[in-house]
Amino acid sequence: MVASEKLARSTDTHSVTNQPPALQDYNLYSNDTALVECIKKEGAGWAEEKLQAFGQLIGREETIKLGYLANENTPVLKTHDRFGHRIDEVEFHPAWHDLLSISVENRLINLPWVEPKAGAHVARAAMMYLMVQIESGHMCPVSMTFSCVPALKKQPEVFAAFESALMSNQYDQRFIPAAQKRGMLVGMSMTEKQGGSDVRANTTQARPVTAKGPGQLYELTGHKWFCSHPMSDAFVMLAQAEGGLSCFLVPQFAPSGERNQIRLQRLKSKLGNKSNASAEIELEGAQGWLINEEGRGVATIIEMVSHTRLDCALSSAGLMRQALTQALHHTQYRSAFKKRLIEHDLMRNVLCDLALESEAATVLTMRLARAYDASASDRKEDLFRRIATAVAKYWICKRAPSHVYECLEALGGNGYVEESMMPRLYREAPVNSVWEGSGNVICLDVLRALTNEPETATVLLDEIKQVAGQHKELDAQIADAETMLARKSEREARHLVEHLAVLLQAKLLVESAPQAVSDAFIDSRIKGGWGKTFGTLTSDVDTQVILQRAF
Template structure:
């Protein structure tokens, strides 16, 4: 005989009381939101900086990226990190990096959308701005796959310095075909490019590199060399070729080293191991040995740093985009949580102390994006001396400051979410672990400050461009005017710049951000100037006074 029990609301009652309660006062996840239309600062910036023509396509892309499936794809790529097979089952060397299908979908999306090449293949007013907006949105889904996309993008101006190599490689580099197969480039319609600079003994000091390049024939630009050495950090080792620094007869030089030789045999560019990283988990990073790997010299012999510096500049710009994207995702998640979560009789978002914290996080995120898009416009106008000088100084300043601010921003946003934000099924731990990466890669804070000092010393017009740029906002903010005047006075004597480089670079960065916000007419401009310039940023998030925090939070809300 089967027991039956009373039912309620059309469902079977649990006779043992195992259903203890109804889940209430818990948010639903932030998904199925258009990452473009829901981001007022992004839409404003795209219009302002010259890419209004791209708004419709950006809106369509933002809708696709903001779907629940897209967010899940980013999570899966990080839950299933890459694995390395050095040999096949028969003992043949393959150096094959295996990825979860979600990674390949992310890469395919980025390449088909042109994140790796669109300003080079479709140059026009606002091309870099539109590309930055796309990269910014896609990075909010997942940051790790941005590394090979960035390096492929940044390789183009470097390879153009060697026309014979560019003729053979650039058509496939800028192709919108994603082909992850581990086969010779000749068999593929699209390829990706990595970078191999860092060695154990030198780190950022690449002139200390000991990898040797021995000419196979006459030597010199465009000629084949065999490279022997150990690269301690090769990011994205699954790429099809790598721009590599090695010591040639005439000094440190740049080489393009493919994974396969022209005859179809495996180039002895051998992966020793994949790195175990705190962040950027979805992306493969490796130690690699070059055991006579064939490579072709790019640019003049002995001028390796000068040759690859344009690639480094572009990767640093993408670090700005990536860190700005991380801030945007963090503040959007925090605001969305606080709008749905109640405590002490009211939504968290409406409680003044929380409102102030969220507003401050939103100010930081908008300032990062505004400066990033301003630098994108400068990249679109490098034929203008002012814009070119601004690119030289501004990318270093922006990379230093925005990436430096990201870790603290992620930590504060996680705190807004509370205990749930620490759980690994939340996106917050991934954002937190990712946040320090861009501050370290492509030149840590000290390296950036020294590069800024060198730029000013060697090209004083770069500093003139900074003062000209911020001067265009003169009279709009008393705090900004005072900040610029004090900095001008302090920089009359640059003899001890290095010892006070951090202080000077902090002030250059906040001044440039403030001027960008003021000139943009941003609703957060005055709050930024008061909180970052008057107080020199010496406060925790949320210590805002005289600011309409509710309006700022409403502007930053994702839905």
């Protein structure tokens, strides 16, 4: 047999059938009915056109490819140049910079600060939720830059020095002093080797260069165990000053124009979040400005942390939505046992259950974003924001890994293969629960809110009770939550927070989703009898309505 005949024969065996087409060139926004409805409901209807365009842009084949490239070509630390000089730089693949350009140009780093009108937080939250579906590693510097603004505003002259770069919509990747840049990114470094959750255990020392006090320059000496995106133009850091734990803004270049004394020791080898670099750093007299009074470090940085916690919940909701989209897409095209997968009753049950969880995460995060819009002028919304941020961060971030895993399984073996995107989504899912306050720490924060600001309980219950009288089971569980809220028991804190989150989600679904969706959610998550894995909804669930809505 001649070679060409051999080749023809081997090609004959390679016919590709029963595989779905690639999910690309679609609009992530307009395909997400629950999100589109939330945008109107939560006051960002004016952003509809922008969100449509954004959803289309990031659903393009080229944009989706950037997510793959940035994660396959991970950042590389260059501590020294070829002559032996320290350079402490991290090199990223061009795709990383392209992704950051998209996010910065669309103002994911500052929309509500630049256009502080009703719905601005909701519109920005929607873009965050959408962009994370394409690539979530780069959302870390995006979120930190967005979130640092309320903390930095506590020191107006320091904020003013960086304001134009922080409010820019240009991504400027040049490694030069921030004052010379068209736009900047900011990181945050609190965690040290001996303590992350317990930041009061920080040992990094801060001494005034000349005078002490708010806005003055200090030198920081010590280490940080985690410093994500170490190529940021400045970092919000905590360090011990004479007056106690304090907050500083430490620029990459010292005020003299020289590189600041920040040494990158090594990059973490991480489970996920591969496109992003997370470094261990040493501070050898790095200069930074004191933000707010000495000793007010936690109170100052908490303004930033509140916003990054919102973003954790949004990111997890986005990951869940993308995983669900992939599962729905695959099961529509793939057949087994003479029927499309989505036509099999048991698969429909799984997909519906996953869709309910995803929609519940979407409505809760968008409602929460509205509280950020309204909190400056409305005390009740501010109290709601205080407690609901922790409740949503805890619950949605906890739900994401198991949700994404179940979506992955809907793709069968393909879901276990990198090209499907599912392994990346799966690896990404746990981090939102770990950073910015791990699970227990967040539950303790809920108890702290209930103790220090008892009205938070009333506001949260009032919100849930807006749908009282419509569902027997819901009413019974609200009464139960009231009892638990009064107990404020540390041992049952997870149970309480879970309870509050699910009630809040149920309330929002009753308000805005078709009855088939809210009934199925309440019957499974509140009434009881729901199994321990996804796919255990009762047989009276209207799968047609739920699935059509999801895709």
